[in-house]
Amino acid sequence: MDPDAPFPYEIHAMTKPVAMDARAAVPALWSDYLQLLKPRVMSLVVFTALTGFVCAGVSANPLLAAVAILCIAVGAGASGALNMWFDADIDGQMRRTRGRPVPMGKVLGAEAATLGVVLSLFSIMLLGITTNWLAAGMLAFTIFFYVVVYTMWLKRWTPQNIVIGGLAGALPPAIGWAAATGSAPLNAWLMVLIIFLWTPPHAWALSLYTSEDYAKVGVPMMPVARGAASTRKQIFLYSLLFTPACLIPAFTGLGGPASLAVAALGGLMFLLLAWRVFRSKAGDAPDERLEGEDRLYAVRAGAKDARNLFAFSILYLTLLFAALLGEHLLGVAPLELI
Amino acid sequence: MPDTIERPKFDPEAFRKARSGRNIALGLGLLAFVVIVFAVTVIRMGANAAPHL
Numbered sequence: 001m002d003p004d005a006p007f008p009y010e011i012h013a014m015t016k017p018v019a020m021d022a023r024a025a026v027p028a029l030w031s032d033y034l035q036l037l038k039p040r041v042m043s044l045v046v047f048t049a050l051t052g053f054v055c056a057g058v059s060a061n062p063l064l065a066a067v068a069i070l071c072i073a074v075g076a077g078a079s080g081a082l083n084m085w086f087d088a089d090i091d092g093q094m095r096r097t098r099g100r101p102v103p104m105g106k107v108l109g110a111e112a113a114t115l116g117v118v119l120s121l122f123s124i125m126l127l128g129i130t131t132n133w134l135a136a137g138m139l140a141f142t143i144f145f146y147v148v149v150y151t152m153w154l155k156r157w158t159p160q161n162i163v164i165g166g167l168a169g170a171l172p173p174a175i176g177w178a179a180a181t182g183s184a185p186l187n188a189w190l191m192v193l194i195i196f197l198w199t200p201p202h203a204w205a206l207s208l209y210t211s212e213d214y215a216k217v218g219v220p221m222m223p224v225a226r227g228a229a230s231t232r233k234q235i236f237l238y239s240l241l242f243t244p245a246c247l248i249p250a251f252t253g254l255g256g257p258a259s260l261a262v263a264a265l266g267g268l269m270f271l272l273l274a275w276r277v278f279r280s281k282a283g284d285a286p287d288e289r290l291e292g293e294d295r296l297y298a299v300r301a302g303a304k305d306a307r308n309l310f311a312f313s314i315l316y317l318t319l320l321f322a323a324l325l326g327e328h329l330l331g332v333a334p335l336e337l338i
Numbered sequence: 339m340p341d342t343i344e345r346p347k348f349d350p351e352a353f354r355k356a357r358s359g360r361n362i363a364l365g366l367g368l369l370a371f372v373v374i375v376f377a378v379t380v381i382r383m384g385a386n387a388a389p390h391l
Binding site: 026027028029030033061063064067070122126129130 | 349352353355356357359360362363364371374375377378381382385
């Protein structure tokens with residue numbers, strides 16, 4: 001290779017040892033370190049943790065509340081940095097992730113790991129000091145579960161990786177609730193259950209049209225390990241569990257009429273889109289007999305249903321939690337249908 | 339698969355600017371941390387001391 005070749009260099013040459021040990025090849029900007037924290041995931045964590053905090057229904061000092069949410073967000077970001085450190089070898093080979101700072105050679109793997117560990121410790125300690133040690137302990141467990149149980153163990157071992165690992169992404173509302181009250185009652189765990197059941201159809205819809213990437217690096221995502229047809233069926237089955245779970249807040253004194261309406265109408269739409277994915281050919285290899293544009297069209301037609309479900313799943317969860325948040329901020333009386 | 343990285347040309351000025359930006363970001367982060375710990379301490383001590391006043 002030409003030593004004067006301009007950036008980008010050979011990304012696929014980044015093996016795990018190289019990604020971890022090499023000296024940074026290009027200057028890292030502060031924004032590259034921010035990217036290690038997965039800001040988009042952090043924003044979702046802030047939103048769900050804030051919803052949990054507000055739904056707890058206790059008045060708290062606004063600054064302490066803000067610091068608590070910040071700690072939960074930074075803890076989530078720290079797990080993202082540790083995830084990018086550990087997964088640098090496979091990230092460099094997947095289209096969706098090869099632009100991340102470690103496989104690009106902007107940030108050393110050791111730096112990403114150090115950042116993750118330091119921010120984990122700071123966020124846990126500060127959350128404990130600011131609120132209580134139950135919330136801090138739950139944050140510590142979430143980071144451990146995401147990094148060790150999901151990233152290091154489940155992700156490369158079982159097609160159930162995101163089902164079990166989804167618990168880490170589901171816990172922030174309960175941490176927020178615990179930060180506000182020092183306890184985590186049934187309604188806090190109900191919010192965890194909703195996100196937990198939302199994760200499989202959401203993540204598998206995405207993996208149906210990105211499974212080539214996962215197959216290339218040997219990650220046993222459901223479409224890779226069990227095939228697209230099985231994945232589509234499981235998406236629909238999980239949707240049958242998830243959508244009724246979204247109605248439960250109206251029965252437990254957590255949700256009001258707005259969240260019930262969002263849960264019911266959005267749930268019907270969710271089921272319809274999941275049914276379409278079930279009936280589609282999303283994730284299937286195109287028919288070998290097709291050629292040229294017909295073959296391309298067959299692939300796109302299948303992926304469209306999966307893309308629709310993936311996009312709507314984000315909208316649905318956002319609207320549902322926004323409705324819960326809005327009802328509690330505006331003082332709307334919750335329903336208690338039983 | 340080769341184990342080496344094809345490196346781009348080294349640009350000292352780009353490295354200096356990037357390092358300066360990182361230092362400023364780190365400084366602001368540390369300052370924010372100190373302010374947060376101070377404010378949290380004052381609020382928590384105030385809340386704990388109030389019943390005894």
